[in-house]
Amino acid sequence: MLGERTDKTVVFTELLIYTLDIIMNGHQIKVVIIGSGPAGLMCAARLAENTKYHITIYDQHACPSRKLIIAGKTGLNVASALHQRDIIKNYRGGATHHFKQIFDQFSRDDWVGFIHQMGVKTFVGASKKILIKDQTAEAFVGHWIRLLTEKGVCFKFKHHFIDFLDEGSAVKIFFKGRDAIKCDLLCLALGGKSYTDHHFEWVEALKDKGIVIPEFKASNVGYQVLWPGDLLKEAEGLPLKNISLTVGADVRKGELVITRYGLEGPPVYAIGSRGTAYLDLKPDMTEQDIRNRLKENLKKLSPYRLAVRRLNLCAARQALLYHCLSGTDRESVAGLVKKIKKFPVTLVGPADIKRAISCAGGVSFDSLDESLCLKAFPRVFCMGEMLDWDAPTGGFLIQGCVSQGAYVAGKIEARFSVP
Ligand SMILES: Cc1cc2nc3c(=O)[nH]c(=O)nc-3n(C[C@H](O)[C@H](O)[C@H](O)COP(=O)(O)OP(=O)(O)OC[C@H]3O[C@@H](n4cnc5c(N)ncnc54)[C@H](O)[C@@H]3O)c2cc1C
Incomplete structure (x- = not known):
């Protein structure tokens, strides 16, 4: 002392x-x-x-x-x-x-x-x-x-x-x-x-x-996702506005961007964590709302084409649904609706510190x-x-x-x- x-x-x-x-x-x-x-x-x-x-x-x-x-x-x-x-x-x-x-x-x-x-x-x-x-x-x-x-x-x-x-x-x-x-x-x-x-x-x-x-x-860092090459050709750098991200019990609304190595944006900065996360591509609509929109199909469009038109899906959403879903999910209304509301993404791990905010x-x-x-x-x-x-x-x-x-x-x- x-x-x-x-x-x-x-x-x-x-x-x-x-x-x-x-x-x-x-x-x-x-x-x-x-x-x-x-x-x-x-x-x-x-x-x-x-x-x-x-x-x-x-x-x-x-x-x-x-x-x-x-x-x-x-x-x-x-x-x-x-x-x-x-x-x-x-x-x-x-x-x-x-x-x-x-x-x-x-x-x-x-x-x-x-x-x-x-x-x-x-x-x-x-x-x-x-x-x-x-x-x-x-x-x-x-x-x-x-x-x-x-x-x-x-x-x-x-x-x-x-x-x-x-x-x-x-x-x-x-x-x-x-x-x-x-x-x-x-x-x-x-x-x-x-x-x-x-x-x-x-x-x-x-x-x-x-x-x-x-x-x-x-901190405030994006997460790596192993995107299919065809998705990146169409959607690299494109925003996913107004989505909600769920990781475990945490949910965050906001904007994400598809990058070469994964996802960037405030929702993933806030709650990103290794493992499976889910995107809600239409957070302001319920599954029933979406089904109602897709009910009439006079032109006999495929469920995917119908969803693109009726739900006014942006280019990044279209690319995700087209390139990441199995044919079965993409070609059935029920499968598509489920994935629009709960689109699985594997967050491999945080991006390098050199890319952190x-x-x-x-x-x-x-x-x-x-x-x-x-x-x-x-x-x-x-x-x-x-x-x-x-x-x-x-x-x-x-x-x-x-x-x-x-x-x-x-x-x-x-x-x-x-x-
Ligand atoms: C892509 C991106 C987006 C961001 N967006 C926002 C935002 O919208 N809002 C927000 O609040 N924050 C944002 N940030 C964070 C914000 O920019 C930083 O928190 C802030 O710049 C840190 O300020 P600082 O003065 O402590 O350090 P810095 O801004 O990093 O400045 C440190 C300076 O020290 C110099 N330096 C370091 N080491 C040495 C050395 N050994 N010798 C001599 N010079 C050295 C560096 O060259 C640098 O010029 C963002 C960051 C990034 C990367």
Whole structure:
């Protein structure tokens, strides 16, 4: 206990001396942020409001926010329009408590307000999603980078971070194949393992320093299905709108997409699990409703053709019924109706983490203090998807990252305040 108090006193004294040094010498606090995703950019935006910070953002890519740009390919869903208390319930992995504190500092309304201040409009779409209006994700990121550049934030690309060394009065940062640099404060906003081919040397480097990092695991991930080749020729990339997916006792309505390797979309992200799942291709109709529609067959069409016409089946549904059902099921009304309501799909296993929307795992909250600063390294902060939390799709992911970025900036200002 005494040892612990002594450690804390030493750290506090160091920080005090350091803050006094800054006040006396009037120099700027050199902050390095690694990662130009939403977490890093928001941390920079908040710090850049104070001219006492000299901020440089480093990224391994040649351009900023690559994942945000990928995320925006089908419309950039930046937040949820749910009530704040319902938003918090979506954060998993024991993170609910942390997010309560974080959202108290930077809420959904703060985030949406920030977007509007950049001159970018939003709208509320289906399922209470808040989306960027009339702009590509590239343009949105462009506004953000311009704002930061105008405020004096510097960017350095093609720098791959591998490790850091806490030298007491500064932090030394190591990049692959480049000279090391020094800064006063280091903010890590490195993201998770989804949608990247890069190496994660930093994980081992931090583990070697005693930081607890549960393994990254795919989350919000599609599932593999062994589709017949003929089905893929017709239906790869096509959406199955308004279906319901049943896995065990769980049922989720929504949209799925047939992909080369399986199925993507919120229902499978939410309840996907190895084994047989069932699609209801007409969730708003009962079996009897469907039978009634297929009763009259004056043109003597095959049951399959009749169903295509009378039920207005989309191309993806047609392809599923045509290529995946046995001739017996396809050519009898009773068999077809049953399969339309309960279409079996074998979910072989989750798709690779490289195809996942997000991941669970990452730096444990137990290794961080309440400022999201590494307990063992009082000049190093962590934020965003690299931390061990998880949330479903629907805007909760980006919201969580930007709120953590802004929260860390607030904590830095409180700790390293300069009058
Ligand atoms: C296809 C797809 C769709 C998505 N759709 C949505 C959505 O609609 N809504 C939503 O809320 N979320 C969505 N997400 C998730 C969202 O994009 C992420 O949660 C978010 O981008 C994470 O932000 P971050 O700042 O923590 O990390 P990232 O955005 O991953 O940024 C981390 C940055 O750090 C850099 N970096 C990493 N390691 C190093 C290193 N060693 N050295 C230097 N730089 C490094 C990376 O290059 C990257 O630029 C989607 C994700 C994907 C893949």
